[in-house]
Amino acid sequence: MANTFERRYYVVTAIGIILVVLAGFSIDVPLLSHLSSVSVLVRIHGLVMLTWITLFLIQTLLVARERVDLHKRLGIFGALLALMVVIADTATVITACRLGGKHLPPGASAPLFLAFGVFNLSTFTVLVGAALLLRERRSDWHKRLMLLAAILLLDAALARFIGVYTSWTVDSSTVRNLIALTCVVVDTVRNRRLHPAFAIGGLLLFVNDYVAIWVAGKPAWLHFASWLTR
DSSP: OHHHHHHHHHHHHHHHHHHHHHHHGGGGGGGGGGGGGSOHHHHHHHHHHHHHHHHHHHHHHHHHTTOHHHHHHHHHHHHHHHHHHHHHHHHHHHHHHHHOGGGSOTTOOHHHHHHHHHHHHHHHHHHHHHHHHTTTTOHHHHHHHHHHHHHHTTHHHHHHHHHHHOOOOSOHHHHHHHHHHHHHHHHHHHHTSOOHHHHHHHHHHHHHHHHHHHHHTSHHHHHHHHHHHO
């Protein structure tokens, strides 16, 4: 019974992540009929990110249907796709900082946006890398770290959704952290203990933005950001 609940739990969370992404990027639907106005980099970035969350759902469905064999085979592609996510997102963040203006979130400076991007991707790399290393020996760690990694990438979708469809004054990273916290709480209540993967991975996710904000104001980072985006 516990295993059945847990499998369904991850399928539901994966569906929820996709719904958040689709809701957030629904404002960009008109661009689909004018793709020529969108740069190749943005198209690649969008395709890679969409493939990532779709793969996350497929992987949870395979486990729910007890097709762990296919889950593991597809995991090889997942590892390569994670690398593509990091490369595509890094290139997109740097390009947005170089262009500035409307390419940056409202109120965000290039050094701050760059810091958020770098630290988000660094945390994503740590979470996914650890999950892949533990996939054979500790599947309980693997799935929780992968879930946190998927949630970590929701910032852009949440920012769009909040800015267009709500009057909230809260920032996207706070909402993302609340989503992660909800997942951790449900898992903790169900299993009657806080799993170490959620404790460690969740801490990384929660402090990520605070570290980025602190670093973004340092002279060394301002110099680095200026050099990288000139």
